Amino acid sequence: MFEWIPAYQRFLLDVTLIDIILVISLLILFQCGLFSMATAGFAAIGGYTSALLVTDADWPVPLGILAAVFVGATLAVSFGLPVLRLRGIYLALGSLALAQVIVIGIANVGFTNGVFGISGIPTEVTTGWLVAIVAVILLVMELIHRSHFGRAMKAIRLDEHTAAGLGINVFAYRMATFGIGGAMAAMAGALEAHRTAVISPDQYDFGLLVVLLTYMFVGGVEHWLGPVLATIGFRILNENLEFAGTDWENFYYGSILVVVMLLAPDGLTSRRFTQRLARIFRRRPDLAT
Amino acid sequence: MTVPTELLQCEGVGRRFGSVTAVDDVTLGVRSGEVLGLIGPNGAGKTTLVNLMSAYLSPTSGEIKFAGESIAGCKPHELARRGIARTYQNVCLFEQSTVLDNVLTGRHLGFQGGLWQLGRKRHREEARERQLAVELIELLGLAEHMNEDVSAMSYGLRRRVEIARALAIEPQLLLLDEPTAGMTRTESDEVGRLIGELRAGGMTVLLIDHNVRLVSETCDRVAVLDWGRVIAIDEPAEVWADERVREAYLGTGESG
Amino acid sequence: MQQTINGLASGSIYALLGLGVTLIWGVLHVLTFTHAQVLTWGAFGSLIAINRGYPVPVAILVGMAVAAGLSVLIDSTVLEMLRRRGASEYAFVVATIGLAFMLESILRNRTRARVEPYSRDGFPRGPIELLGQNVPKLQLAVLATSLIAMAGLAIWLNHTRAGRGMKAVAYSPETATLLGINPRFIYAVAYTVSGMLAALAGVFVAVSTASVSYSSGDRLLLTAFAVIILGGMGSVPGAVVGGLILGVIEVYATVHVSSKFSEVVAYLVILVVLLVRPSGLFGAKEATRV
């Protein structure tokens, strides 16, 4: 379906689509007021679950991915019970500790082949799959956004105590989103494993999380469109920084983050920023006349 | 005369924070259909009592019953579902959202449909809830502010939005924590009239307020709290005449 | 005994790191992702001074000055602009991540990504006998210096005018302003102290490994975060105890379980502590409204 795209561009598209799934898994939690840093851990769980099942137990790839989703959701819910007692920055750092335990654990046990990772994973995941999956996810995100579920999540994010006073079951919402977030991260991990054929623990390190966080916050957390656009934008940007062949790649990347935060502290799609932009553009014609 | 049934009962309710006793052995009933005033100096434990009644806090002693059933172990959202709505002393609105969004969020319990309910059915449900929210907004005289951002609104308007949102859950019992603080005289008179209308419609209301005139005019009975204890509960005129109330709360009458 | 001292020595480095991060969190409610870079820059500052032949104490002071200056520069430019815009704490997270990228990139280019040797000349060397054990003097020196720095910080925070001002600004910048305290000055002081502590840690890390590179600090940022969750965000004694515990745990886990698992054990301990005490060992319970 997407074979007409040149191989390298298709590779970039695939990477971007998987990043989008990861970012959305982070965003859905954040929309419920949960700043969780466990995403990389769940992605690793998903990648290894599917990779091991498919390579060692000869499961078909789709089944392996489904198993990854199931394991991700189950683990997220069972970790969620204790971890969701934490609040704010403690939740962020506690979930980070959780992710570290998972990833370092994988790097140090036998059946995962330790730090060397797994190679020779069947690669059946095509661009078509990824596009379909991302489309479904974004559709669901939009449905949530437009329904009373989205309103309830926003209420929880803005003020969980008041939300509870209006009959919103804060705990149930948070458990559900934690589970969904875990499942999505695990799915992204599995898809990635079946795209590259090789996985190793170090690809799920802190760096991955940092990148995802910047996509989310630069895009803005009010609507899924912001983080999605930011993910695409940063991918294009990264490509061009690389082609510039500069050692200063990270410097430019970092300065873009700083500048964006100074211009739009709540992200590029936040109301505060778009309203400011609107004012600027409305003023333009006045100047011309 | 029949004994009025009590919708909410506090039996020997106490709440300590460390070594501080905020509410001490309070026995108090809110009768069905009445407007009960709760007054007392700041720090007397009024807000703590409301927090206990809405399950934000659990009592360290005693029991609270709503409609005859204990609320022990109840979460705030369950209590909202059972019919208790409240406003907050320091106005807790969802900031950077419109008036309509705030009130619609209060309609959360009214929605039945799942995420997959699509098309006309979903549209109809959304439209129905929106209509209810709009009616409440009009009732509170906020129609012209419907799509304004609450963060930019005045204190008095924000208080009214909060009341509309509390009414949106269609409660049996409404707990109002200082609803007229920060309002002008005309505005608080309007709130008084609204409480009267709600009462006429069968709603039970617990009203905390410092405005003695409002409390006198709108409340069937008044309870006075001092140092966490109920020192008087009776009809307004009787309560104002009580010597202990004059001493603990009214003082020399200057603060009217 | 030997292991405990090893653990305490590396733990005291962690504590120095954690103190810097916890101080900034306590006063500004900002989680500084630049901290590891500040540490590395401080270490390089001292390296340059050592290579030019300055005595070790002077070199350490140079490193501290570099780190403090860098921290204050970050605060008074980018962070001050964010504060003026009323940015959320997440904007600070992203901005400090961006700054960390920039700082690392600069160092990487200046050093051409090489690992530089860090001379141990002038630092205490050889073992000393203590309670029948041979203990490296360097470790004792690290431990002693760190403890002195921490004690100094504790006394300064609790018994001086500046310390009170810092607590006042941390609690309510507006009230502090109305009492004639300049919050921007207090922020600068907090960043100066935090940077100095980071540089001290950076020098110790460099001496212990006899090398320093642009990525020396990378792993340590996570360690610093681990220390402050363990001890409780914003708590000074928490950072000290958290750092020392983490150091000792890592050493014991390496010796008694396996070196591979030492990091996992440390994070597991953090998770367990958080589950028992959701705001760390010394953390104040997060204020809940209502």
Add this chain to the structure above:
Amino acid sequence: MTGSQGNAVLEVSDLTVRYGAAVALRGIDLVIGEQEAVAVLGPNGAGKTTLLRTISGLLKPAAGQIELDSHSMVGRPAYRIARAGFVHAPEGRSMIAPLTVTENLQLGAGRRARSDVAAGIDEMIELFPSLRARMGTKAGLLSGGEQQMVAIARALMAQPKVLAIDEPSMGLAPVVVDAVLEALRKVIDSGTSLLLAEQNARLALAVADRAYVLVHGEVVKSGNSDEFGDELIESYLT
């Protein structure tokens, strides 16, 4: 109006403050003389707090002049205005809760010498004897009345030229209010000028020499306290 322009400690002229498009204060003129107590009265939302916050530098005026001892304060950061002698005890008493009463008072003392601070604290204990037993207590654990006393004492530690207090009676039992008013009278006698923002007009007029009535951000009436009869108070302030 008293024509004490010559020895005015604080002089505010034609002050206008905006929040976005909304005008919060419009053309305010206000004078406080030496040892004078002035009340700013008005219903909630009339702009009393905005006025205090603007004079103390927390808000920037859109137009107008603020002079303290004939020095312009407009554009100065808030901490400098506090050091210059206009000390503002904000609404809600704003204790630094984790610090003790003594430490709160020391904070207020700013750059006074150590021995001088100790003497100042003794004076405050004399002014508010009920604080004596509470000096080592964390300020957050005090009762509302005690906190109000600490807030006033803390502001006085800076030896201000003008002490501005926002709603000192808010939420306090009348008995406690009496003690606070008594202390404020002593403060005036000791030579400090007072600027009092109060909703409760009768209380404020019991201390103040003169008063300004603020409605919707404008001064609608000003004069000596004895000119404010019951009817006048009724018409503007309930």
